Each structure stands twice: as structure tokens, then as C-alpha cells.
Amino acid sequence: MQILDGTLVSAHIKEQIKQEVIDWQAQGGKKPHLAAILVGNNPASEAYVGSKVKSCESLGFDSTLLRFNEDITEAFLISEVNRLNDDEAVDGILVQLPLPRHISPDAVINAISPAKDVDGFHPISQGKMMLGQPTFLPATPYGIMLMLEHYNINIDGLHCVVIGRSNIVGTPMTILLSRNTTPGNATVTLCHSRTKKLKEIVQQADLIVAAIGKPYFVTADMVKKGAIVIDVGINRIDDATKKSGSRLVGDVDFDNVAPLCSYITPVPKGVGPMTICGLMKNTLLAAKQKAQVSVGS
Ligand code: GUN
Secondary structure, X not given: OEEOOHHHHHHHHHHHHHHHHHHHHHOOOOOOEEEEEEEOXXXXXXXXXXXXXXXXXXXXXXXXXXXEOOOOOHHHHHHHHHHHHHOOOOOEEEEOXXXXXXXXXXXXXXXXXXXXXXXXXXHXXXXXHHHOOOOOOOHXXXXXXXXXXXXXXXXXXXXXXXXXXXXXXXXXXXXXXXXXXXXOOOEEEEEOOOOOXXXXXXXXXXXXXXXXXXXXXXXXXXXXXXXXXXXXXXEEEEOOXXXXXXXXXXXXXXXXXXXXXXXXXXXXXXXXXXXXXHHHHHHHHHHHHXXXXXXXX
16 A cells, blocks of 8 residues: 655645746746635635645745635625736636635636636636646646656546545546546546445445545445545544644545555645645646737737
């Protein structure tokens, strides 16, 4: 069994990005600039946005963090997105999800300019991804593909079972795994809350992507010997032995599943750092594409 080490792989990819930024600036390019919007004070969202901003600093990107109270209106948030769309200094925009219940995430995401959609959530980005056209890929599925690529894991023809059908992980994951690319060319099954015989289907998987958001959902009796297991879950559970009173666990019962696997991602330090790599690669690409457009116009 080999651990797929997100910290190690992301450090390696970040070094490449850092060098690319230096080369880009040496050619007269400007620093990539990511603008992040955080609404409310959900502790998990605060932590995610904090590490995205920190990564920008460490890679030589500019960043702007816009924070708004929980009670802002949808119209105000969209006007802020529009302001960033029009801001020449900004290359990439991300609106951290989830948003408060009174704000439609679709309406806000639809307002982001596709040219600055570094999260890859806009319908144009998702449509292009589905058609195999160049675009910004959603950061977590992109990060998982980068991880498989880094470890040279050949998934050609494998049966991949994705558990969870969210727009930001499960559904785009099925598309990337099945595309005619390397890595890719897998046969994919998407399981969700209405799936019958879920356990029997997961038992057939050569590769499992667990993206359900339920702690320890994937147990050892669901996993075939030699399977590759990618755990996207980040769940906080009570733990009286910790100073904070809680700890992070994935969607997979790691201790019991790991001995069965050929490869497995841990939580934390697995998929999480790879998501940031995906976002940073998208932001650098957005900056470069924007520069090309302004030269061309
Ligand atoms: N919430 C959970 N994951 C993500 C992500 O990748 N991007 C944004 N914007 N919000 C999220």
C-alpha cells in the first residue's frame, strides 16, 4: 500500500508554478492576481480561504480577500462580482461556497466572467470540460487528476466508482476520469444517495472516489483488495483527546481500508493540498490568457 501524499505532490507542483511565475515576469508578464470572496464566518470556509490566500503569497501571486457579512443581499454580492469582473488588475475570482441560504450559488457563479472563473464552476467552464475543450477545470477534480498523473497511476480501462454527485466534485470527476486523456479512459459509475446496492457496486471498483461528506462512509467490507482509494471528505468530528476537542476525518475509514489498497489518500494532507494546486494553476493560466487577449486586442 502506498500513501498518495498531497503535501509532497503539492509542494512539487507549487515549485513548478513558482518558477513559471518568475519566468512569466521575466518576459514582462504581471503577477497573477486572485480575488477571493468570503461571506459570513463559517470556520471551515475561513480555513480554506486562508490557505488559498497564503498559497498566493508563497507563489508570488497577488491576492485580495473580500469579506462580507452573512446578511448581505444576493444583488450586492453579484455587484461585487461584477466589479471584480471589470477590474483589470484581477485575473481570477473565487466565491467560497457554501453561501448563506438566501443567496443562490448558481446566480452568483453565473455572474463570474468565464475568463476569470478559476474555480471552474461557471456553466461555460463546465460545458467546455464536458466537451473536452480547453478550460478551467474545477479545482478538486483537477487536483485529483494531477495527483494520479504525478504517481504515474494508469487508470486506463479501470472501473472507477465515484460516490457523491455534487457539481463541484462528484459530477465533474466522472467526466475527467472517463475522458480520452492520460490519466483518463476509465469506465465510470456514479453512486449517490438514491443508489441501490451501493455497497455491491463499490466492491467492484478498481478506483473509488469518496465525495459524500459523511465520516467513515467507506468501510473495509466495501473495498476490493488492491483498489485505489481517493478520499475527498473533510469532516470535523468530536475528539476529546485533542486540545481543540475535534479532528478532521475523511469519508473513508482509513485505518481499516488502507491495508487493502494499492494506493490511498490520507485526510488531512491528501486531496486538500491538491485542490489548492488546481486553483493556483488555473489562476496562472487566467493571468497568461488575459495578457494574450490584451495583446491581441
Ligand atoms: N467549497 C468547497 N470546495 C470549494 C471549492 O473548491 N471552491 C469554492 N469556491 N468553494 C468551495
